Amino acid sequence: MAHITIDGQIVPFEAGQTVMEAAMAAGVYIPHLCHHPDFTPHGSCRQCTVTLKAGWNITACTARAAEGQEISNNTEELNLVRKRLTQMLFVEGNHFCPACEKTGNCQLQGVAYHLNMMSNHYPQFYALREVDATHPDILLDRNRCIFCNLCVRASHAEGKDVFAIAGRGINKHLVVNSESGKLIDSELTADDRAANICPTGALLVRGKAFQAPIGQRRYDHHDIEEVTLGGSHGG
Amino acid sequence: MESFIDETLKKYQHQTTPLLMVLRDVQAQYFHIPKQAVELIAKGLDIPRTQIVAVVEFYHFFSFEPRGRYDIFLSDSITDHMLGKKALADYLCTKLQTPLGTVRADGVVSIDNTACTGLCDQGPALLVNGYAIGQLSEQRIDRIVVLIEQNCPVTEWDSDLFEVYDNIQQPGLLLNTKLPRGAALTAAWQRGLTETLDDIKASGLRGRGGAGFTTAMKWASCRATEETERYVVCNADEGEPGTFKDRVLLNSYTHDIFEGMTICAAILGAHKGFVYLRGEYLHLFNKLNAVLEERRAAGLLGDNILGYGWKFDIEIRLGAGSYVCGESSALLESLEGKMGIPRNRPPSSIIKGYLAKPTVLNNVETFVAAAHIAWQGSEWFASCGTEKSKGTKILSICGDCERPGIYEYPFGTTLKEVLKDCGADDVLGVQVGGPSGTFVSTRESDGRLTFEELSTGGAFIIFNHSRNIFDIVQNFTHFFAEESCGFCTPCRVGTSLLKKQFDKIHSGHGSAGDIKELRDIAKLIKDTSHCGLGQSAAEPILTTLERYPNLYERQIKQQYSFDPVFDLDGSLAVARKMSGRDDGHAHLTQVEKK
CATH class of the missing domain: 3.40.30.10 (Glutaredoxin)
Structure with a gap:
């Protein structure tokens, strides 16, 4: 069977598979946030940046596996790059983990733990982001949005197109498809995949707070690597 | 408003792809995009209103807030x-x-x-x-x-x-030759389309936009696709600061461009072509359309070109202010009526381009060169230039020189010759290829213009010794932060961080570790960004850090052992303004005086 190597480990792949798909199937964890096995790869968070032996970087979620590729993944250098990218997400938005209902179940937090992130490193942006609490069943807190596009992709797949990411550069923001721009006037319902797929606490289905006490949540005792490879993907 | 939107949508045949054209008309009519217009367009085109909101917010020339008349x-x-x-x-x-x-x-x-x-x-x-x-x-x-x-x-x-x-200062191989209307088309047909493609291959023509991909190879790959609905797109989104050569080609060599596109279409078997014209070149829009009309009337476009039974036509579509749309896949997104966000590759646009159909996208200058090669043959072209960089390159020269304007040079010409010709006597350095290119100092003036050595899409900005390198780097760094599409983390957040970090050093608030931090952010953006914009956004800083390290060191306040992130006194400016005070007690020093 055709194979690539990741950090020296032989990883078989089937034609058409991405590096990420092949790695996951072989039990090799490559950190990621915008990737979800059920949706078209996006390649925007850049967490899954890996290095080819030829010297350049690719994103594992968008690059097709090719026979003989020799890939570096779990290296000190790449993990520092990933930590810096994660810190960028933390300073760009407003993430106050202790006050967030998603704490312990948050993939951003999980990746930050995994990468041993101990500080924000960069200066905070203190962006003004709008909270939309109009929907009786769903809360949208844009302070926590990391532009992974998963809710956009999920809602598109559901035929509702409730979300889009608008704006340019650092002023990007999530917009809602309703005349008022508010969630309550959109077609989103709490059982939509789009309402449940957010890797952070930007989209929360109401009425579930503290169902699991803090300290007993997904990433509280298990590293995101273990959780991801165990098949219990967030959302 | 209903009737205006209705008429506008009718004008563009209720297609979604010319959304930018529709919004340009709305913006011109109401001096903003009214929310009601968003609803009407969404309904009329049956697209999510969020697509329209996203597009309005993405491009510089659209605004939800009313602008002046x-x-x-x-x-x-x-x-x-x-x-x-x-x-x-x-x-x-x-x-x-x-x-x-x-x-x-x-x-x-x-x-x-x-x-x-x-x-x-x-x-x-x-x-x-x-x-x-x-x-x-x-x-x-x-x-x-x-x-x-x-x-x-x-x-x-x-x-x-x-x-x-036009300011054509030094014409060369292409600019000196007047291509008779239809001559290249006739020559291509008489020689045979496959033979013409072979000739373009033999000429060694490479893309003039900067990347330098072999033109014939691109055309041949596109021609070989299974999908037969194919498109030709001309990239006239010349947004690299300091570049204006396409402006001149579009203005005065219009027929040559369309002729090159038509030959490309015949080789590909494409029936439709687009010129994506940057919004800033609105002044050329009517002229381009008039030339298209002229060509249709002369049988050089339309249902039966020159009686050969070939069908091809060209449409001009305007951008709306966005640098990143010069990137080929972002351009195609924009051409489809979306935000200009570069696509993931593979597939390349040769396989899946406009509307996911095989597409050849070339620079304005490439189509001009292709037309001339089809007419005059490969040897005429290849006799000029170097082994790997054939033909000539048209440069836009500006900045500190006697004669700014358009210069055409055979590849292989040295920087020294160029500087002499345009009357640049006092030279600190040259930004070759615009902000995304390289800052070259006079020590490197023996460098030659080729794809391998000094590659450029055409921008050539000259600086004399009165210019401050820091001001230049600051202008470029702010430019990239402003133009980042925001798709990927390192470019979206990184370019803003880089801007802050550079400004901190530039304003004299940097401390010992700040240069290293600047370099680290720059390298991260370069190594991990999604597209060429991000990969080159840090170049102005990285190239000057390498060439002028002392300049940066001098800006650092050595006495600080800590990292002051903000300017203490500067942050009181608002309070001073509000209280109308500016006395000594209304100021704070960053470090307590001993």
């Missing part, structure tokens, strides 16, 4: 600054009583900055309701102010205000 955008390229932009902008803002970045209370006028408008050889420049005015001076501004205060429609302003000069 005279909407002015000042070109903010480094070359405008070198020609005195700052003082003239202040003069204009004062005369119109409209601070930069605002709309005057009476709604008559609004003034803002925008990226390079492509008039670097005749700046400083501005756009008024989309139309370019160059060679700004106090006298010309006085005239503009009078016209605005008299409420005179822009269409009735004296035409000399809108004059744009």
